[in-house]
Amino acid sequence: MARTRVKICGITRPEDGRMAAAAGADAIGLVFHPDSPRAVSPERAAEICAALPPFVTAVGLFVDPAREQVERTLAACPLDLLQFHGGEAPEFCAAFGRRYLKAVRVGAETDLAAAAARYGADRLLLDAYVPGQAGGTGRSFNWALIPADLASRVVLAGGLDAENVGEAVRAVGPYAVDASSGVEEGPGVKSAARVKAFIQGVRDADRG
Numbered sequence: 001m002a003r004t005r006v007k008i009c010g011i012t013r014p015e016d017g018r019m020a021a022a023a024g025a026d027a028i029g030l031v032f033h034p035d036s037p038r039a040v041s042p043e044r045a046a047e048i049c050a051a052l053p054p055f056v057t058a059v060g061l062f063v064d065p066a067r068e069q070v071e072r073t074l075a076a077c078p079l080d081l082l083q084f085h086g087g088e089a090p091e092f093c094a095a096f097g098r099r100y101l102k103a104v105r106v107g108a109e110t111d112l113a114a115a116a117a118r119y120g121a122d123r124l125l126l127d128a129y130v131p132g133q134a135g136g137t138g139r140s141f142n143w144a145l146i147p148a149d150l151a152s153r154v155v156l157a158g159g160l161d162a163e164n165v166g167e168a169v170r171a172v173g174p175y176a177v178d179a180s181s182g183v184e185e186g187p188g189v190k191s192a193a194r195v196k197a198f199i200q201g202v203r204d205a206d207r208g
């Protein structure tokens, strides 16, 4: 089986970025949505990015941002990838000349084939649809809703933790997995033990 990539989202402290990288994370997520308990300023994000080894991807996460917010953040912080977690159109996501991920919050009615056609299958991060909450909910969704031809190209998120990530990798076979609340001690504070166990769960599943 291919090596499943790991993204640890909602990093708010340089030491947590370093810890996730040392544990084997391929990417970390920085949340710029002001309503999130994991929100960071562009300046704080720049400090976190400076603490990362060069092989770890820094992903900047926005929810229906104004164009100026994204531009100001990019000017202050060396992000490798953008992640849009709201209702952003493909033209908006592409307007910054950066690679991006588009989060799709999956509920029973979600048409994932249509989302893949709209944004590109390699750009999708699939999260749980929870009314009134944009993300970081700790809730998972029905993985059987993911079309077989998309599964190996998506980032799988939503309620993943050390206990269920092995099952998720075996059942879906995603390109990458993403966790936030399931690897925390409290909102925005990551647990080294949980991050380590999460990545171990992914590696064990990769070995089959």
Ligand SMILES: O=C(O)c1ccccc1NCC(=O)[C@H](O)[C@H](O)COP(=O)(O)O
Binding pocket: 009, 010, 029, 031, 033, 036, 037, 038, 061, 063, 085, 127, 134, 135, 136, 137, 138, 139, 157, 158, 159, 160, 178, 179, 180, 181, 182
């Ligand atoms: O993490 C947040 O607080 C957040 C707030 C608003 C939009 C998105 C947010 N997080 C997005 C992520 O990429 C999370 O990793 C993803 O939603 C999964 O979260 P969890 O279910 O807690 O693992």
